[in-house]
Amino acid sequence: MITGTALAEPLFRLGWEEWVALPGLGLPAMKAKVDTGARTSALHAFDIEPFGPASRPKVRFAVHPIPGREDLSIPCSAEIVDRREVTSSNGDSEWRFVIRAEIEVGDRRWPIELTLTHRGGMAYRMLLGRQALGEDVVVSPGESFCQPRLSYDVYHTSEMRQVAPARVLRIAVLSREPHTYSTSRLVAEGEARGHVVEVIDTARCYMALDALAPEVHYDGTRLPRYDAIIPRIGASVTSYGTAVIRQFETVGTYCVNGSDGITASRDKLHAHQILARHRIGMPTTAFAASPKDTNNLISLVGGAPLIVKLLESTQGKGVVLAETKKAAESVISAFRGLKASFLVQHFIKEAAGEDIRCLVVGSKVVAAMKRTGAEGDFRSNLHQGGHADAVRITRAEREIAVKAARAFRLNLAGVDLLRSSDGPKVLEVNSSPGLEGIEKASGKNIAGLLYDEIEKRVRPLPVPKGRRRK
């Protein structure tokens, strides 16, 4: 590097300030101060937090690339290459993480080392130190922007989504069962993509409810701000589990499935009301609280044969087929005697003990399987001895499945359909669908497709010009 104007024909000329890009960090335009007095380059970042295994430590941080626009923050992550004590120009020393990134200035691109520092009020988000300047660089201290100018406008365009690089994410799977097929697959697939995936036992999370800083604690420490949460909330912990998710939602963490959608999908009455409100076809369903209304309930669903379903039922255990009106009255009166809540449903005979599980990720059905009940059973649940096979679904089935998942705003959903003579009918929307049956039946990498969606969702969005984002 040469300072001044000693060379007649400098190969690469820089002024004391230049527009630079760090494409690998998702920072397409920043103004940097060229500081030959500093050895290492520095990036002004905040929320600097190391994570990942000790053998390959990583660091997450965020950058406000536009001075004065604190509403625009770009989340970044990188491998830590070193920790160094750095003395800044005001004489203060601090230990800083060192990362490696490619810098782009004009038509050149080369790797540099950067230290991360959190010092507010700096006019330049980046200092370009002498170590980053090659032998053929000449710095002209009296000039600005010798290389082509860039524009902050890029942060306000949809290009931001395209320029966002693949970034190592810190993800939590909220699950009480770390060893189940679904949880293990989510961990293995995330790690295979380079992400750091932690399994957090939902029931062991505890929370500080505070107006200023909603936090979730675990094992004596405060949980970090994750890039994404994958909830696997079992039916027995729905209420507590969704409270934990709400806490993450409050701080703006991307949750694959939101607390509202999980809560609504778990409550059979509420779920049917949501389906009806969105005009999504389902078997005619009725419910009532008083025994005086039994006859009316039966006729509302078209009479016997009919289905009586316990609201608490899972795996088909509380689902009864009443072949005659007498049988229906007896089952209803028995459930009432036990003070059990239930609903009554039209029996879709032509489904013939088969249902279709559509796995929806984002706004697509990514796989489907047909479940066939055990010989003589009208229930197709695998837990009741049924079996599953891959199936081709129709366009109408695909559309209704996506519509049902959208109605609950779920980004991962198992939508169960019955094939009726009157088109597909949604039976249920499951917010923690198992991955084993569907991956095996379809031969597809569902966990991988879910990570595609997560990686897409946690990319920074373009920020409207001049408008502050909360």
Ligand SMILES: Nc1ncnc2c1ncn2[C@@H]1O[C@H](COP(=O)(O)OP(=O)(O)OP(=O)(O)O)[C@@H](O)[C@H]1O
């Ligand atoms: N209205 C109906 N008409 C025909 N068959 C039905 C009807 N309702 C349920 N079934 C059959 O019974 C099975 C179990 O029903 P459902 O899924 O509603 O019960 P569940 O106990 O909530 O099960 P899950 O654990 O899947 O939530 C279905 O997969 C389907 O095969």
